[in-house]
Amino acid sequence: MIRKVTVFSLRPVRLKTNRFSSLPTSPTSEPASQFPPNSILKTMCINGQLNEALLEMAIQGEGVRFEGYDSLLNECVNRRALREGQRVHAHMIKTRYLPPVYLRTRLIVLYTKCDCLGDARHVLDEMHERNVVSWTAMISAYSQRGHTLEALGLFVQMLRSGTPPNEFTFATILTCCSGACGFDRGRQVHSLIIKSNFESHIFVGSSLLDMYAKADRIHEARSVFERLPERDVVSCTAIIAGYAQLGLDEEALELFCHLQREGMKSNYVTYASVLTALSGLAALDQGRQVHNRVLRSDLSSYVVLQNSLIDMYSKCGSLSYARKVFDGMPERTVISWNAMLVGYGKHGIGREVIELYELMRKDKQVKPDSVTFMAVLSGCSHGGLVTEGLNIFNEMITDQDGIEPEIEHYGCVVDLLGRAGEVEKALTFIEQMPFKPTAAIWGSLLGACRVHANVLVGEYVAHRLFEIEPHNAGNYVILSNLYASAGRWADVTYIRQLMTEKSVAKEPGRSWINLGQTIHTFHASDRSHPRREEIFEKVRELSAKIKEAGYVPDLSCVLHDVDEEQKEKILLGHSEKLALAFGLIGIPHGLPIRVVKNLRICVDCHNFAKFLSKAYRREVSLRDSNRFHHILGGICSCGDYW
């Protein structure tokens, strides 16, 4: 206690009367000029002489006061100098200095910025009095490192303690309410925000709209955005990214163009987000435009943006451009490698997947992660490299990289075994794996059974699948294909009845084709296109021409209870056929016809495209939900396995 008096004796005379009554609580309570020794500390810190200042601190001992500590901690935070900061903290303890709330909060900030959350929390826990900044700094530290539950728990404590949150607290806590599971909490926070009159704050507002978008409530997100009294890059990017992340690519693109016309200035996050939308749309022309603008801006060195460009080019069918971007990067993250690997995989170029993977292993700057293995395994599967894929999975099992295989990796192995025709082995593998098989796993095996005409296993697998997804029409279609390939027509009929009983719904199939800047979208039997007559005429012409070459419509792809003539008509109305016909009309000879489909391509359309490529000597690039099909001269890069 005597020491304390010594310290306080340095207080300004006018405060002497109440010098024991309270600790200093604000930086202004001790004018700098009154404390020459602390001014020296301050000057040293301002001049960046932290080591000298620490020496001076040791010399001054108990003489160090608020201003000195403030300067020291400030410099330590700026430099993220943990050891030095710890010495300052230790000095306070040694000299029995009782830091005011302000300095304790500085300590919390120091520790959180240096990744020492435990130490920061310890300081917070020892505080008898806390302010909104102490709470928020700690909450933000948890939230930024993904410790969502701790952040939320602390937020609740904060509310109970009676400290009202401010705009900083709200902006940070909303990021902990993202996703479907956090939505209820997010809505509660929203009502608190409204009560506190913060809804139109630009930081709170963008965090809020992001919360809604990530909970799949895009309309609520948009309405928050529209109510913002002002807009900036972040809020604009948040709403664009919101659309893009939900797969509402056209809306994302439209909004991006609209906001640009209104004067939005894009940064690298904005471009990365719009590139995601363009990847989804396979809009190569617009993607190139964005790339050009990036090159003309000062943003081209952002790795995140380069990664988006790799992904955009590869999903727009231009692997060589993707590789050019990749090769031109001065620094690459694991995501750069993964994006490139995924690209080769989706295009079915297994050899490049393996080559790039080996190159990656030689690069000491990056380590493969779980996505890398997904990319490599599925790349081997799509590229027909069965043995290589199985070897890599075995490497995972022996735990050379410390990456535990997840259910998706097991799914890739099912795919690999299925492709190799080892359908029974794949079934045993599923039964022995440490996960409960998902619909995706069974679906993959059912596909293998279809290709290898294994009715016995296929029936079993289909019924497991129907238990999980009784209303997914695609599964019934594949089983029907399988029965048809075995000539079991009675069972094809039975499947049709089964579907009627279970009132199976089909997710609407959609195909589109980009002509310059315009996206032409088709649904099944779509008559909305202005050139519909021409398109239908082309489909009929096409069908007649390839029938001469041996094309036989696969009626098992149609599960409606109608006669055969009707079935063929339905088949000819499939959206990918309309898009292909339109491409044949609109895209000059010599250029590939690039069609995109939102679902997996059906067996009949795949066959149709192969015949088309031969009869019309056209290169067809068809992207379905799973991979690319490069079709030339009647042969598809998928090897008829997809």
Place this chain on the structure above:
DNA sequence: ATAGGGTTAG
């Protein structure tokens, strides 16, 4: 002093 949006897979 403390705060918001983003890239690969499924």
